[in-house]
Amino acid sequence: MSLTSDLKSVTKSVTKNWTAQRKREERDSRARYSRAQYMQSDRVYQKDVAWSVIPKAYAKASSNGKYPAHARQIFYAARPEIQKRTGRPLQSVYFTQHLLPMYINEHPEAAAWWIVYDARGRLIEPHTDEQIPLGTLEVNNYLLSIGKHEVVGFDFHEAFDTDYPTKGPANRMSAVLFIEKEGFNELFKAVKLAERYDLSIMSSKGQSVVAARRLVDWLCDVGGGVPLLVLHDFDKAGLEIAQNLTTVSEAARESDRVRYEFRNEINVIDLGIRLTDVEQWHLEAESVRFKGDFGPDSIVTSDEQAFLRSNRRVELNAFASEDFIKWIEAKLKEHGIKKVIPDADTLADAYRRAYLIASINRHVDDFLDEARDEADEVQIPKRLAARIKKALREDPARPWDAVLADIAKEDLDEKAC
DNA sequence: ATGTTGATGTATGCTGAACG
DNA sequence: CGTTCAGCATACATCAACAT
Numbered sequence: 001m002s003l004t005s006d007l008k009s010v011t012k013s014v015t016k017n018w019t020a021q022r023k024r025e026e027r028d029s030r031a032r033y034s035r036a037q038y039m040q041s042d043r044v045y046q047k048d049v050a051w052s053v054i055p056k057a058y059a060k061a062s063s064n065g066k067y068p069a070h071a072r073q074i075f076y077a078a079r080p081e082i083q084k085r086t087g088r089p090l091q092s093v094y095f096t097q098h099l100l101p102m103y104i105n106e107h108p109e110a111a112a113w114w115i116v117y118d119a120r121g122r123l124i125e126p127h128t129d130e131q132i133p134l135g136t137l138e139v140n141n142y143l144l145s146i147g148k149h150e151v152v153g154f155d156f157h158e159a160f161d162t163d164y165p166t167k168g169p170a171n172r173m174s175a176v177l178f179i180e181k182e183g184f185n186e187l188f189k190a191v192k193l194a195e196r197y198d199l200s201i202m203s204s205k206g207q208s209v210v211a212a213r214r215l216v217d218w219l220c221d222v223g224g225g226v227p228l229l230v231l232h233d234f235d236k237a238g239l240e241i242a243q244n245l246t247t248v249s250e251a252a253r254e255s256d257r258v259r260y261e262f263r264n265e266i267n268v269i270d271l272g273i274r275l276t277d278v279e280q281w282h283l284e285a286e287s288v289r290f291k292g293d294f295g296p297d298s299i300v301t302s303d304e305q306a307f308l309r310s311n312r313r314v315e316l317n318a319f320a321s322e323d324f325i326k327w328i329e330a331k332l333k334e335h336g337i338k339k340v341i342p343d344a345d346t347l348a349d350a351y352r353r354a355y356l357i358a359s360i361n362r363h364v365d366d367f368l369d370e371a372r373d374e375a376d377e378v379q380i381p382k383r384l385a386a387r388i389k390k391a392l393r394e395d396p397a398r399p400w401d402a403v404l405a406d407i408a409k410e411d412l413d414e415k416a417c
Numbered sequence: 418a419t420g421t422t423g424a425t426g427t428a429t430g431c432t433g434a435a436c437g
Numbered sequence: 438c439g440t441t442c443a444g445c446a447t448a449c450a451t452c453a454a455c456a457t
């Protein structure tokens with residue numbers, strides 16, 4: 001009696017961990033893979049080590065969150081300890097593209113970390129000379145400036161500037177035109193494509209970066225944004241680049257490698273190249289070895305899959321420049337992309353503003369002679385350099401000429417009173 | 418000698434696929 | 438599963454080969 005119960009309890013205690021593990025496996029099929037650890041494996045995973053090292057590494061790279069930390073800087077901060085504890089070399093690509101994103105996905109507090117990635121590609125606004133590199137910081141600043149933007153009352157410093165002030169899509173762009181490579185920017189510029197259709201042109205270098213997706217998410221949402229027009233090569237990668245710009249792939253979801261979660265549904269129009277374009281425009285295919293497969297969520301039709309599987313692809317570069325522009329313009333027409341004209345309230349405001357500027361500009365010549373004489377005769381203030389020095393001590397980030405301009409204005413104001 | 422071209426190797430970010 | 442690789446795109450540095 002007591003023997004059996006003893007045996008039973010001993011057996012039970014010995015197999016406890018095993019049983020617990022088996023039960024975990026029933027609950028969670030993932031646990032099955034860690035079964036080996038309970039049996040014989042003594043492998044030290046880079047991932048496990050990374051999980052304990054990453055917070056320290058981030059703190060080090062960012063000075064405890066005070067400054068932005070490059071993903072690569074975090075890698076350098078983390079690498080020595082990870083290599084030491086695993087006894088194996090750690091590749092930067094594995095850390096920055098896999099381990100770090102996975103860590104952030106699994107640790108909610110890390111979402112607030114200030115991690116930055118280099119810019120890839122850019123957004124170019126029509127008419128405003130604004131160029132926004134698609135990097136974490138740059139896109140952040142751009143979105144902030146859109147949020148803060150308001151058209152303030154007329155200011156003398158803009159006297160000669162007849163542009164109506166805008167930031168972002170409102171009253172400025174009809175759509176965002178995305179293209180998977182940068183090489184066509186010069187052509188677009190030459191034919192004034194952006195200006196003639198009020199398009200912002202957004203380009204990447206291969207796969208879109210997180211910053212690009214975030215920007216698309218804010219500029220092109222279905223409820224109130226402008227359309228996103230996508231240009232891509234007709235090959236497996238190009239179609240995936242187009243798809244990944246606006247949606248999270250099943251594969252990324254399953255392997256916990258989601259880089260960006262979209263907040264909005266994106267108003268996206270695929271301009272091509274698709275198979276119909278290849279046929280219509282008689283584009284020449286080049287041969288390339290097809291690899292891989294199309295996911296169940298793929299946008300590629302079965303005809304297209306057959307084409308691509310026959311080891312052919314068509315790049316955007318297969319278009320002659322002129323045809324390329326013709327092709328794009330036909331697509332713009334097809335989708336009703338037209339120049340921007342703001343609503344009546346904005347137009348009224350802009351009209352008053354333009355009228356005011358025109359009126360001031362009319363009198364500027366008169367002012368100019370008078371002001372020039374006054375400036376020629378004015379006494380240069382004593383101790384000017386000392387005043388500038390003092391002001392620079394208070395705000396060392398300013399240049400001398402900005403300070404001097406303030407001083408001149410103060411002196412003039414005083415005299416006028 | 419000087420200038421241009423092309424190959425090679427480094428770097429960046431991102432993905433799907435494959436390896437063990 | 439954890440890990441690595443190959444591929445999309447591109448910039449930049451370096452060096453050899455070639456033309457002027």
